[in-house]
Amino acid sequence: MRFFVLGANGNTGREFTDLALAQGHQVTAFVRSPEKISRKDKGLTVLKGDPGNVESLVEAMKGHDVVISTLGTGGFAAFKPHDLLERMTPCMVAAMEKAGIQRVFFVSVGLLFKGGGLPAALFRFLLRNNNEDSRMGEKALTDSSLDWTIVRPPGLAKNNDESYHSLEGGIPPKAFRMSFRALAKFMLDSAEKQLHSRKVVGLAS
Numbered sequence: 001m002r003f004f005v006l007g008a009n010g011n012t013g014r015e016f017t018d019l020a021l022a023q024g025h026q027v028t029a030f031v032r033s034p035e036k037i038s039r040k041d042k043g044l045t046v047l048k049g050d051p052g053n054v055e056s057l058v059e060a061m062k063g064h065d066v067v068i069s070t071l072g073t074g075g076f077a078a079f080k081p082h083d084l085l086e087r088m089t090p091c092m093v094a095a096m097e098k099a100g101i102q103r104v105f106f107v108s109v110g111l112l113f114k115g116g117g118l119p120a121a122l123f124r125f126l127l128r129n130n131n132e133d134s135r136m137g138e139k140a141l142t143d144s145s146l147d148w149t150i151v152r153p154p155g156l157a158k159n160n161d162e163s164y165h166s167l168e169g170g171i172p173p174k175a176f177r178m179s180f181r182a183l184a185k186f187m188l189d190s191a192e193k194q195l196h197s198r199k200v201v202g203l204a205s
């Protein structure tokens with residue numbers, strides 16, 4: 001398959017690129033800082049671009065099967081008001097429609113599900129700005145006629161664990177933490193097996 005990855009320099013994007021290339025897929029990494037990518041795989045194309053520029057997205061996207069959106073606002077900026085996904089996701093949707101691509105995976109946040117008790121309520125409050133930005137990104141997709149899967153992971157960690165549990169429409173049991181790699185593996189598996197079309201999916205390790 002030909003994957004078009006937004007946020008390929010981030011934690012999830014890097015893991016997705018690694019897994020997809022290892023499975024023999026082709027990956028186009030559409031990034032603002034191509035110099036950050038040092039790997040030279042046969043199946044990898046690195047393009048410099050702005051995910052907020054619809055016209056350049058359209059040209060770059062043409063011919064791909066699946067778009068993977070792993071954009072996000074990391075670090076302390078995640079706690080402050082921001083609108084990255086609110087601004088970028090409509091551009092991605094518009095570009096996909098123009099380029100004739102239907103399938104997309106969008107990484108959102110598990111905290112948009114209700115429940116989880118007091119710990120989740122605390123994190124929901126602390127990360128309210130990030131949650132709101134993700135919610136607006138989700139809305140751009142659910143308002144579209146694209147074949148989307150919205151993925152809502154719990155807190156993410158850097159390790160090589162690739163195991164995950166998924167649940168359409170809710171939080172799987174013990175959804176405290178999982179790895180970036182397992183999140184990427186879920187999206188790759190679901191793309192390959194054509195699962196979770198127009199579903200919001202909760203993940204756990």
Ligand SMILES: NC(=O)c1ccc[n+]([C@@H]2O[C@H](COP(=O)([O-])OP(=O)(O)OC[C@H]3O[C@@H](n4cnc5c(N)ncnc54)[C@H](OP(=O)(O)O)[C@@H]3O)[C@@H](O)[C@H]2O)c1
Nearest residue numbers: 007009010011012032070071072074107108109154155156
């Ligand atoms: N981390 C967690 O624990 C966690 C938990 C649940 C959900 N999530 C969600 O998962 C998603 C991915 O998280 P992550 O930790 O993998 O993200 P990340 O490592 O912070 O990477 C985000 C990517 O977005 C890119 N980006 C940010 N602003 C951009 C801009 N203005 N223009 C172009 N590219 C831009 C960054 O590019 P550069 O590399 O060029 O900076 C980076 O590659 C986020 O939406 C996050 O809310 C994260």
